Amino acid sequence: MTSPFPFTAIVGQDDMKTALILTAIDPGIGGVLVFGDRGTGKSTAVRALAALLPPIDAVEGCPVNSARIGDCPDWAGIKDERIISRPTPVVDLPLGATEDRVTGSLDIERALSRGEKAFEPGLLARANRGYLYIDEANLLEDHIVDLLLDVAQSGLNVVEREGLSIRHAARFVLVGSGNPEEGELRPQLLDRFGLSVDVRSPTDIEQRIEVIRRRDAFDRAPETIMAEYGPQNDALRDRIVSARAALPEIETTENILRDCAELCVALGSDGLRGELTLLRTARALAAFDAAPALTRDHLRAVAAMALSHRLRRDPLDEAGSAVRVGRVVDDVLA
Incomplete structure (x- = not known):
């Protein structure tokens, strides 16, 4: 197989x-x-x-x-x-x-x-x-x-x-x-x-060529690609294991909790699932980065993926949901 x-x-x-x-x-x-x-x-x-x-x-x-x-x-x-x-x-x-x-x-x-x-x-x-x-x-x-x-x-x-x-x-x-x-x-x-x-489909020609090159090489000789990227996979797996162990120890300040709440209120997201998901996702990123504490940079990095699908539709705003989240993040976390 x-x-x-x-x-x-x-x-x-x-x-x-x-x-x-x-x-x-x-x-x-x-x-x-x-x-x-x-x-x-x-x-x-x-x-x-x-x-x-x-x-x-x-x-x-x-x-x-x-x-x-x-x-x-x-x-x-x-x-x-x-x-x-x-x-x-x-x-x-x-x-x-x-x-x-x-x-x-x-x-x-x-x-x-x-x-x-x-x-x-x-x-x-x-x-x-x-x-x-x-x-x-x-x-x-x-x-x-x-x-x-x-x-x-x-x-x-x-x-x-x-x-x-x-x-x-x-x-x-x-x-x-x-x-x-x-x-x-x-x-x-x-x-x-x-x-x-x-x-989205990549528009950069060099990136598309690299996708074709790697996929073609894998289809022709999968063991070669596995040997080449196996060590990188192993290193990433070890990093995930270390992050799991570090997760309970990540420091989360009161200010970070306030940031989460203010972001979700400003975005008009329903319920509290948005804040909780944003907090957990940012904390996982902090553990992955081997950071001792959760920071605003971590919130900025994950806000779009944690909140963009929770926004109410705005027929007067043609911007995508990720763009809308980015604007609010810039305002709240300025």
Whole structure:
């Protein structure tokens, strides 16, 4: 099986890569929505993330990747607490997936062959403690969107049908991608993404040539590209691990909290999710930079990705949402 394209070999798209890295440092940020042109590396970046992330420790055979036997659900029937190391799960949610496929359902094979009523886990079980990736998230069916909203809020998947009463942990980072020309995302789901970034096709000729060069080299001899960028991937992985360890120690002053609140009030964002996401994202960036304290520079760096998708529409302002956030940041944090 061919390895994914190396994360550090992706040319440009810095905002997208930064957003993915920050959610790897602090999954509590709430996921990433990547909107943009076709063929700009959205799917490539998410799949490259799987190979980049540190492995997790999980109970062998546990269908929800539990870290200890006490967290493994009873219906799984796991008796031996043997801890193994496995890659961080990155699970694709296909557009045509049924609700049974997503949440899990009655194991028909065991029911017919043995007469046993057993649960067959779905995609949400596999994604626990990892990433759930939705390509073309704006084209998801409404009932699947409603289901994801419930699970994303509670961190628990509950299945009550076909004589089954099952619940299990389902905490994952939601990553969605899509093309805005093919339809908008429902506001309820949009609000569940912690970060939002736009990607565009590069216009610089030299950058486009470099994209072609690296992709062509990978398609022809993937082991060569892996050998070239493997050390960079390893260094980035070590930096993410160090940032995770440093995250609780990042100093956050009262002035920074005030800055977060003033920014969101000035932007007119609804609720308090904007402030909380901005704070967590900036703190993850500070940890990634090995900074001892959270500063206004960190807030400036992440404000657009944390707040741009939370703005109300302004028909009198033709500027993009990121531009509007930038103007407010300049005013509030002058």
